Amino acid sequence: IITNISFDHTALLGNTLEKIAYEKAGIIKPGVPIIIGETQAETKPVFLKKAEECNSRIYFADEIYSAKNARQIHENGKSFLSLDISKDGGPYIETLHSELPGLYQLKNLQTVLCAVDKLNEAGYKISKEQIIHGIENVVTQTKLSGRWQILGNNPLIIADTGHNEAGIKDVLEKLKTI
Numbered sequence: 075i076i077t078n079i080s081f082d083h084t085a086l087l088g089n090t091l092e093k094i095a096y097e098k099a100g101i102i103k104p105g106v107p108i109i110i111g112e113t114q115a116e117t118k119p120v121f122l123k124k125a126e127e128c129n130s131r132i133y134f135a136d137e138i139y140s141a142k143n144a145r146q147i148h149e150n151g152k153s154f155l156s157l158d159i160s161k162d163g164g165p166y167i168e169t170l171h172s173e174l175p176g177l178y179q180l181k182n183l184q185t186v187l188c189a190v191d192k193l194n195e196a197g198y199k200i201s202k203e204q205i206i207h208g209i210e211n212v213v214t215q216t217k218l219s220g221r222w223q224i225l226g227n228n229p230l231i232i233a234d235t236g237h238n239e240a241g242i243k244d245v246l247e248k249l250k251t252i
Contacts, residue, residue, distance in 0.1 A: 075189055076101065076121070077111040078181065080239045091116040099124040107131045107192050111185035135188035138162060141180040146251060147171070153224070155179055159187065167206060173213035174221055176234070178244035183209065 079095050095117035102108045102124045110121050113134045125132035144157040153175035159167040166187075172179055186209075190200050212218060225231040230252070236245045 075109045075111065075185060077185060079112075079114060079117045080241070092120055095120040096124075102128050102130055104128045105130060107133065109133045109135055109185060109188050109192065111135050111188075112181050113137060133188055133192070135184040136181065138191075139166070139184040139187050141183060144177060144180055146175055146177070157183075159183070161187070167202065170206060171210050173211065174218075176221060176244060176248050178236075178241070178248070179221075 076098050079091050079098065091114065095114075099121055102121075105128070108121070108125055108130050110118075110132065113136050118134070121132060138161060140160045142158045142160060144155060147154050147156050155172040155175050155177070157170055157172070157180065158165070159170055172183065174182075187205070190205055194200055208215070219233075221234060223233045225233055232249075234241075234245045236242050
């Protein structure tokens with residue numbers, strides 16, 4: 075899986091999205107499916123070329139899955155994300171709640187769902203009910219911290235591990251909603 079391409083680690087990866095994509099495409103291995111989380115005009119040709127060279131099937135998650143009606147919910151001192159998921163243009167999961175509240179999680183969810191599809195095609199058996207349970211309880215089950223984690227309320231203290239330009243922009247957008 076390659077999630078998104080943004081300007082990070084430019085000293086090592088390059089100073090254009092195409093150069094960064096080329097370096098990240100190095101994880102594509104012969105015959106192994108590759109999932110790209112976010113389609114970008116500048117990077118798509120790079121990934122398509124590398125996948126072809128490696129004879130690897132390539133999937134762009136955001137061309138298969140999309141999130142609709144996404145909204146932040148705040149109840150009982152907790153925040154979560156509520157949304158509907160479509161697959162190939164039709165309904166897939168309605169009123170899904172994620173413990174990860176940032177709207178930037180929409181892209182991550184699309185990528186995860188695409189990956190689960192490929193795992194199921196490879197012989198794993200992950201049901202839609204298990205997917206829903208996992209997403210709705212991801213923080214509780216994994217103890218994941220640092221993604222829009224509220225550490226205090228007076229004053230409001232929030233921790234987020236966004237570490238590249240795209241991640242920081244998403245955090246800034248989320249800050250506008252509070």
